[in-house]
Amino acid sequence: MNRIIKRLAGVAAVMSLPVTMLIWPLGMEGRSYQSDKVLSADLTKVEAPDSLVMMEEDSVGSMVRELTDSMGTLTDTLVAAPARRPNRTITPVDIDDNKPVEVLHYFDKHGDPLPEPVRFLATLDTVTKPKSKPVYPLYNGVSVGLNFADAICLAAGQTYASFDLWADVSLHNWFFPVLEAGIGFADSTPDNSNFSYKGKPSFYIKAGINYNFLYKSNSDYQCFLGLRAGYANITYDVNNIFIESDYWGESQKFNLTGLHAHSFYGEAVAGIKVKIVKRFSLGWTLRYHFKFKTVSDSLSEPWFIPGYGASSPISFSLSAIYTIPGPGKRTEEDIKP
Numbered sequence: 001m002n003r004i005i006k007r008l009a010g011v012a013a014v015m016s017l018p019v020t021m022l023i024w025p026l027g028m029e030g031r032s033y034q035s036d037k038v039l040s041a042d043l044t045k046v047e048a049p050d051s052l053v054m055m056e057e058d059s060v061g062s063m064v065r066e067l068t069d070s071m072g073t074l075t076d077t078l079v080a081a082p083a084r085r086p087n088r089t090i091t092p093v094d095i096d097d098n099k100p101v102e103v104l105h106y107f108d109k110h111g112d113p114l115p116e117p118v119r120f121l122a123t124l125d126t127v128t129k130p131k132s133k134p135v136y137p138l139y140n141g142v143s144v145g146l147n148f149a150d151a152i153c154l155a156a157g158q159t160y161a162s163f164d165l166w167a168d169v170s171l172h173n174w175f176f177p178v179l180e181a182g183i184g185f186a187d188s189t190p191d192n193s194n195f196s197y198k199g200k201p202s203f204y205i206k207a208g209i210n211y212n213f214l215y216k217s218n219s220d221y222q223c224f225l226g227l228r229a230g231y232a233n234i235t236y237d238v239n240n241i242f243i244e245s246d247y248w249g250e251s252q253k254f255n256l257t258g259l260h261a262h263s264f265y266g267e268a269v270a271g272i273k274v275k276i277v278k279r280f281s282l283g284w285t286l287r288y289h290f291k292f293k294t295v296s297d298s299l300s301e302p303w304f305i306p307g308y309g310a311s312s313p314i315s316f317s318l319s320a321i322y323t324i325p326g327p328g329k330r331t332e333e334d335i336k337p
Helices: 002-016 057-080 149-155
Strands: 101-107 113-122 139-147 160-171 175-188 196-212 222-245 250-277 280-296 314-325
Touching: 139 175, 149 160, 149 314, 160 196, 175 222, 196 250
Parallel strands: none
Antiparallel strands: 101 113, 139 160, 139 314, 160 175, 175 196, 196 222, 222 250, 250 280, 280 314
């Protein structure tokens, strides 16, 4: 009975007192328990209730076992229960090609350094690709021009000239089929030559196409390259042909009149067009000529070819232009890059 009381008192002391206070005196095993006596420890006093004296040993033992089992179950539960971890959320890593990136600007639009870098968000593709399709309608108008460059050259002393009218059709303000037609003449005595040349007014015609690099811009302005194929029907006289023989000591002078020739030639051109006022514009064109073939009914070849020129393969033209615009116009959507 004493052993049971000691165990029960020890359990009660464990439940209510710190472990360091539970120091039982030695030699308590052989003492009998009385209800009016107190079990004492060096540091703690524990008294057994009077009601426990009347209990049977079996009942007390049963209570101790139940209390021990309960405490063991609670201890096992506390030890066995693992710490509950919070649920982790896994976020997949996505590669977004359109995600804006941060860009630091160290200079302003004038190239001057900024007091401090300026950050802004920009798309990955900061260079917008230009649209390849045209922004003007297929038929965008007709232009008619008069080439008067040789009039200025005649006033400066040139002895030959070509004057022509031309017309082109604007296709998308991109491609310009061109037709030129005119008359050329000459009256010259070339330097270091033994003849004088008189080219009667002769007809020539050219056909070709221009490529406008400013096809998305204002149609009143052009910067173009082009090609031409030309044909000239030439009537000319070669006069005062002077032939001198040093061996015989004789000289001879004669004329060749009413000569005819046909000439085929090509041109590579580069030019610009600038609006002056309303529908009137000016155009400057640089031309490089090259001959294909010249056929003459005599042993001579023409010195001057209308629309081509004389000895130099390079010429220029200056034109006054009047434009009749087409019915179509660009839309605001087309203007956007």
